[in-house]
């Protein structure tokens with residue numbers, strides 16, 4: 001990690017912590033009926049999302065999938081409006097009409113979480129085309145899981161982006177499973193990033209995607225390459241979700257030992273050890289950040305609780321009628 005200021009390190013730590021606390025809180029609130037509908041947690045995967053998005057500019061664009069809370073937080077979504085959206089309140093980022101899988105924030109370049117697996121790829125090719133057509137040096141990053149890369153849309157989108165040299169990064173968080181399907185049973189190659197070769201573009205791999213420093217370093221190179229107009233790239237980052245696929249998952253397809261072994265590789269723990277060992281921050285300083293993050297999440301819950309429900313007429317806003 002070259003020339004990274006203490007402030008930047010603490011920003012990364014804070015955003016990872018906020019993503020962690022947000023999902024831990026939601027996991028409790030779902031059971032109390034505060035959050036309706038299906039929700040997917042990225043606890044355990046914070047390093048992948050924050051270590052990458054930290055390199056983006058405000059007007060660079062991201063697309064998320066169903067597991068996008070950490071990416072929204074990394075891209076500066078207002079935490080109150082995000083919480084309110086999950087609670088279905090009118091103060092939510094999508095006026096309470098969408099919930100967890102319809103969190104968008106255009107002013108910060110966040111084109112939304114998405115319930116359609118593989119749904120972000122072609123959209124990202126579209127915004128990257130616009131970025132290039134309009135002679136900007138902005139880029140698009142499309143986040144997806146491992147499972148999504150077996151959708152036809154992945155291959156069609158990467159092919160078009162490669163052919164037209166569009167400024168888009170296909171960011172694969174390989175957490176080993178698509179719901180209960182082990183990725184090793186769903187595809188015939190040990191890695192997903194090697195697919196880049198078939199399209200004549202670079203493929204990058206971060207084996208320890210729980211190490212935010214490794215993600216940060218690798219992604220920095222890719223952003224530089226893509227921003228300079230060299231065309232798209234693929235990156236595969238290996239991580240693991242601690243919780244079930246969604247709020248409805250009995251988790252019978254993986255063992256407790258496997259889950260526990262990944263909890264040992266906690267990205268928060270790893271980063272804390274790094275920061276303390278390198279004397280970038282003290283444990284006390286980091287504890288303060290944890291406290292601040294927990295309070296912000298608690299305040300967001302209060303904000304959401306005290307916000308009104310949407311009225312029926314809001315359902316007819318922001319839709320095309322002709």
Ligand SMILES: Cc1ncc(C[n+]2csc(CCOP(=O)(O)OP(=O)(O)O)c2C)c(N)n1
Nearest residue numbers: 067115116117145146147148175177178179
């Ligand atoms: C087009 C489509 N097919 C199937 C589903 C059901 N579904 C939701 S999430 C998911 C698995 C996605 O796995 P992966 O891409 O690895 O992401 P992860 O959940 O592991 O983060 C599936 C099959 C869906 N939402 N959309």
Ligand SMILES: [Mg+2]
Nearest residue numbers: 145146177178
């Ligand atoms: Mg997966």
